Amino acid sequence: MQKKAEVKALLELANHHATFAVDQTLKTEGIIDLVEGEAQTRFDRRMEENGGYHRANNAYLPSADSVTTDPLPFVRYTIDFQNWRTDLHLRLRYNGITLLFEQAVSGTTRPAGGQLRITVITEQNEALELAPKTMVGPSAVVVAYVDERPFLPLLPSHSFPVVSVEELKF
Known part of the structure; x- marks a missing residue:
């Protein structure tokens, strides 16, 4: 459980930093939207500074000082200015190496803000x-999947998803 809390805190710090990458031109028009390239760069920088992780495609590779010992696959998703009041169900699949985005299904619109549900399907087809x-507003969502081999072959592995949802800063 401690590892889960540490990975969650790491993702939240990196995601918080990424949410400041809003499009300044659209912001003057009253639209809050993320500049994806800048957001990813800011996220990568914080993952390296705070956790010693380096990105390789859609996974973060740990250093000797990182919380995890195996790669940390992730998916980023942005909920924009026009859709944050609509319920959203994200479905992801972990195939043993990569966390893949499968689908996003919209639902009911709620004036106070939509409900975000996330399902991760494991290698064993467990949901x-x-x-x-x-x-509460346009948001950046990051889901990572920790899948670590045990230190000793007799011990169980650690496998669990972690999510960070941060409102875009404006």
Whole structure:
């Protein structure tokens, strides 16, 4: 559980830093939207500074000082200015190496903010439902999947999804 909390804190710090990458031109028009390239760069920088991770495609590779010992696959998703009031169900699949985005299904519109649900399907086709979250504005979502081999062959491995949802800063 401590490892899960540490990975969650690492993702939240990096995601918070990434949410400042809003499009300044659109912001003057009252539209809050993320500049994806800048957001990813900011996220990568914080993952390296705070956790010693380096990105390789859609995974973060740990250093000797990182919390995890195996690569940390992830998916980023942005909920924009026009859609944050609509319920959203994200479905992801972990295939043993990569965390893949499968689908996003929109639902009911709620004036106070839509409900975000995330399901991760494991290699064994087990559906892991993360706790639902209510969106309070346009948001950056990052889901990572920790899948670590045990230190000793007799011990169980550690496998679990972690999510960070941060409102875009404006």
